[in-house]
Amino acid sequence: xxxxxxxxxxxxxxxxxxxxxxxxxxxxxxxxxxxxxxxxxxxxxxxxxxxxxxxxxxxxxxxxxxxxxxxxxxxxxxxxxxxxxxxxxxxxxxxxxxxxxxxxxxxxxxxxxxxxxxxxxxxxxxxxxxxxxxxxxxxxxxxxxxxxxxxxxxxxxxxxxxxxxxxxxxxxxxxxxxxxxxxxxxxxxxxxxxxxxxxxxxxxxxxxxxxxxxxxxxxxxxxxxxxxxxxxxxxxxxxxxxxxxxxxxxxxxxxxxxxxxxxxxxxxxxxxxxxxxxxxxxxxxxxxxxxxxxxxxxxxxxxxxxxxxxxxxxxxxxxxxxxxxxxxxxxxxxxxxxxxxxxxxxxxxxxxxxxxxxxxxxxxxxxxxxxxxxxxxxxxxxxxxxxxxxxxxxxxxxxxxxxxxxxxxxxxxxxxxxxxxxxxxxxxxxxxxxxxxxxxxxxxxxxxx
Amino acid sequence: xxxxxxxxxxxxxxxxxxxxxxxxxxxxxxxxxxxxxxxxxxxxxxxxxxxxxxxxxxxxxxxxxxxxxxxxxxxxxxxxxxxxxxxxxxxxxxxxxxxxxxxxxxxxxxxxxxxxxxxxxxxxxxxxxxxxxxxxxxxxxxxxxxxxxxxxxxxxxxxxxxxxxxxxxxxxxxxx
Numbered sequence: 001x002x003x004x005x006x007x008x009x010x011x012x013x014x015x016x017x018x019x020x021x022x023x024x025x026x027x028x029x030x031x032x033x034x035x036x037x038x039x040x041x042x043x044x045x046x047x048x049x050x051x052x053x054x055x056x057x058x059x060x061x062x063x064x065x066x067x068x069x070x071x072x073x074x075x076x077x078x079x080x081x082x083x084x085x086x087x088x089x090x091x092x093x094x095x096x097x098x099x100x101x102x103x104x105x106x107x108x109x110x111x112x113x114x115x116x117x118x119x120x121x122x123x124x125x126x127x128x129x130x131x132x133x134x135x136x137x138x139x140x141x142x143x144x145x146x147x148x149x150x151x152x153x154x155x156x157x158x159x160x161x162x163x164x165x166x167x168x169x170x171x172x173x174x175x176x177x178x179x180x181x182x183x184x185x186x187x188x189x190x191x192x193x194x195x196x197x198x199x200x201x202x203x204x205x206x207x208x209x210x211x212x213x214x215x216x217x218x219x220x221x222x223x224x225x226x227x228x229x230x231x232x233x234x235x236x237x238x239x240x241x242x243x244x245x246x247x248x249x250x251x252x253x254x255x256x257x258x259x260x261x262x263x264x265x266x267x268x269x270x271x272x273x274x275x276x277x278x279x280x281x282x283x284x285x286x287x288x289x290x291x292x293x294x295x296x297x298x299x300x301x302x303x304x305x306x307x308x309x310x311x312x313x314x315x316x317x318x319x320x321x322x323x324x325x326x327x328x329x330x331x332x333x334x335x336x337x338x339x340x341x342x343x344x345x346x347x348x349x350x351x352x353x354x355x356x357x358x359x360x361x362x363x364x365x366x367x368x369x370x371x372x373x374x375x376x377x378x379x380x381x382x383x384x385x386x387x388x389x390x391x392x393x394x395x396x397x398x399x400x401x402x403x404x405x406x407x408x409x410x411x412x413x414x415x416x417x418x419x420x421x422x423x424x425x426x427x428x429x430x431x432x433x434x435x436x437x438x439x440x441x442x443x444x445x446x447x448x449x
Numbered sequence: 450x451x452x453x454x455x456x457x458x459x460x461x462x463x464x465x466x467x468x469x470x471x472x473x474x475x476x477x478x479x480x481x482x483x484x485x486x487x488x489x490x491x492x493x494x495x496x497x498x499x500x501x502x503x504x505x506x507x508x509x510x511x512x513x514x515x516x517x518x519x520x521x522x523x524x525x526x527x528x529x530x531x532x533x534x535x536x537x538x539x540x541x542x543x544x545x546x547x548x549x550x551x552x553x554x555x556x557x558x559x560x561x562x563x564x565x566x567x568x569x570x571x572x573x574x575x576x577x578x579x580x581x582x583x584x585x586x587x588x589x590x591x592x593x594x595x596x597x598x599x600x601x602x603x604x605x606x607x608x609x610x611x612x613x614x615x616x617x618x619x620x621x622x623x624x625x
Contacts, residue, residue: 065527066548075548082529082546312524312556338525340555349555392551393560399521400558 024049026325027111027120029101029262031055033063033311034292034318035126036083041322043091049326052094052118054101054111059150060084065311067153072179080150104266106285122287122325125263125275126318129256129293129309134167137228143235144250147176161249162186165238167226169196171339173253174209177218178343180251188219188238188245190226200339200350204366205375205387212346256309258294270296272307279331281321289325291317300334301353301384301402308335336402337385340392347392352385352402353377367411376408383408453538456513456581456592457600461607463509463591465490469583476582477572487563487574488513488583511592513583514561514574516540521556522573539576547571 026042028035031053039051061083069075088095096118103112110117131146133139145156162185166177169191177187189196195206196213213220221242229250230237238245258274268284270276274296281289281297292314299306308314313335323330340349355364355377363378372391376398377384382405386398401414408414470486478485489512516539523531523540530546531553533539542553549569554562562573574581584594593603 063527063529066550069548079528079546079548311527312521315524338552338555340550340552342550347551351555392555395555396521396558396560399556 024121025119026051026122026124027118028053028124028126029111030126030128030292030294031057031059031061031095031097032126032128032292032314033061033082034128034314034321035124036061037315037318038124038126038289038291038322038325039093040091041319042326043093045323045326045328050094051092052096053088054096054099054113054118056098056100057149057151058098060088060095062150063311064148067147067150068175068179070150071153071156071176072182074182080153101262103262104288106266106288109287120287123289124321124325125267125283125288125290125294126292126314126321127259127262127294130259131252132255132257133252134226134254136167136226138231139229139252141229141231141235142233143231143248144229144252146252147172148256156180156249156251159249161247163245163247164188164249164251165190165226165245165247166251166253168192168253168255169220169222170199170253170255171197171341173251174213174341174343176251176253177213180249181216181218185249186217186219188247189213189221190224190238190240191220191222192225194223196220196222197341197348197350198356200337200354201348201387202355202375202377205348205350205373205389208373208389209341209343209346209348212343216344256293258296258307260294263290270305272296272305274305274307276305280324280329281317281332282324287325289321291321297332298334300336303334306335308337310335310337310339312338338399346390348390349388349392349395350385351387351395351399352383353379354385354387358384365408365411374411376411376414378408381407381409383414452536452596454576454579454594454596455516455538455600456576456584457595457603458511459591459593459603459607460508460510461591462589463490463511464589465492465509466588468586468588469511469592472582472586473574476577485563487561487572489561509591512559512561514540515559516576521558522553522562525552525556527552534575537576537579540573541575542571542573544568544570 026049028039035053039053042051060081062081066075066080070077070080099113101111101113105112109120111120131148143159146152164180164185165188166173167190169189173189174197177189181187195203196210197206210220225241226238227241228239229235230239235248235250238247238250260269260275263275268276275283275290275294277283277290277295277297281291283290293309295317296305296307297317317332320330320332336352338351355362358379361380365376367374373389374391375387383401388395397414467490469488470483470490471481473488474483474486475481477487491510491512520540527550528546528548530543532541532543534541547570549571551564551571553571554564562571565572581594584592
């Protein structure tokens with residue numbers, strides 16, 4: 001095997017061994033989970049290449065999913081971070097922090113920062129997403145927060161307030177209001193549409209979650225539009241089309257949109273506003289890949305392009321993009337919604353599509369057992385989604401049924417095994433056991449070989 | 450990586466004694482409680498391949514962590530607490546990182562990740578650090594801990610035996 005670099009007239013040339021090219025320069029823009037996974041995937045396949053991650057933030061990679069737990073004080077700030085600075089050094093990945101990529105020079109293969117240029121052979125864009133700021137009057141006042149980054153969480157932690165209005169009831173809105181409630185705030189949750197969690201739950205399960213929220217003292221209002229935020233410098237109240245709420249904190253959780261400022265006009269964008277990618281996470285430009293929240297990948301269920309702003313999809317996309325950039329072809333299976341929300345004692349899980357998003361061929365099976373509720377969504381007889389309220393065992397079966405595109409008629413079709421119950425111990429005919437197993441219990445495997 | 454071993458189960462030998470479950474819960478929890486076992490024996494009746502005589506109508510199967518190559522628990526974990534052990538190849542839960550959100554339980558197709566109410570964290574089969582106690586205490590020899598490249602041999606042997614039996618039965622009925 002031939003390793004290392006050969007220099008001919010001062011120029012470094014790459015040596016190809018099989019499909020793997022060595023000594024390439026990889027640049028990853030964005031240090032979220034997608035970018036970090038991509039860098040790690042490259043390092044796993046190529047021990048010698050140079051990998052640089054450009055990050056706007058001064059932190060190592062952290063998890064957005066556990067920010068509500070940090071906000072409510074359940075976990076310490078250190079545990080939000082999933083990597084530390086020495087981890088990057090150990091993997092020989094150079095982290096360029098607190099620097100923003102301004103534009104791309106695709107012809108000369110450069111990423112342009114404010115003061116410098118970074119050359120690349122393969123580029124991975126993982127810029128992530130940013131919160132949508134709705135056009136509400138007085139949105140720039142002190143005490144109005146978005147809830148996406150750790151700086152936002154820090155800001156809310158240090159802000160002294162006691163009444164909060166959360167605008168938007170997606171998973172982020174729900175988790176933010178739960179965290180604030182646990183922190184001792186009085187919380188108002190305002191949603192524009194007719195139910196809470198409109199993207200991940202249907203009417204009835206959403207109403208069950210809403211009930212639990214209201215019982216525990218969160219004021220939930222649907223079909224209400226926030227018109228104005230009152231106050232001189234900081235927030236003093238919120239005006240909606242129905243009422244005026246006195247408050248000192250406003251959390252905007254009205255959704256996320258892909259961060260595409262860097263690539264606008266350079267790369268091809270999809271209809272939904274993300275960077276258009278193929279199955280290998282490649283963009284329309286060669287040697288440029290995109291992954292994570294900013295990419296518009298295909299859905300696992302029907303292959304239509306969707307924006308998936310979820311952690312596990314970003315991680316898988318990052319690994320696929322890194323692997324392809326490193327020269328090992330790998331296809332992305334597709335994005336799938338898996339959302340779990342812990343609302344006090346109730347655990348609500350939604351996997352796959354919801355009934356409201358399907359137009360035709362829709363069929364729904366509802367099961368209630370032991371206070372739990374489960375709703376299977378079928379499209380033309382094929383399971384495409386499941387929503388489960390306070391009944392979280394065996395959910396993996398549904399996930400594998402969705403992945404396997406199984407045809408389902410009744411709920412029992414999905415239950416292949418009977419679990420061994422403890423009463424079985426009493427019922428078991430022990431004489432028969434000894435007969436039925438050839439050679440008996442004590443003979444062991446050696447008798448047969 | 451050729452040292453990497455997997456738990457292999459042969460339903461034909463299993464007597465349903467649940468020694469494996471007892472050993473697992475005792476070793477990992479310090480107390481015997483079958484519901485806290487990370488390996489589970491399930492019963493189903495009449496299995497096409499393993500059934501040799503009519504008496505063999507009760508067949509047991511084992512459900513334990515498959516240490517998947519593309520594990521959903523690993524991808525779903527929001528704090529990267531699920532890690533693969535380089536020596537044993539097992540998927541481990543890093544208890545310093547786990548925040549107990551139970552996303553891995555949602556994604557696991559086998560339902561083998563358990564939630565520890567005392568620690569408020571999840572636990573799963575971690576192959577007992579390379580010496581699985583379920584295999585050690587298996588009374589009938591149904592569970593074995595074999596290198597990956599030998600795992601299929603048992604199944605092949607079983608099928609061959611079955612074919613020979615069927616062929617001899619057929620030749621008795623219709624002599625050629």
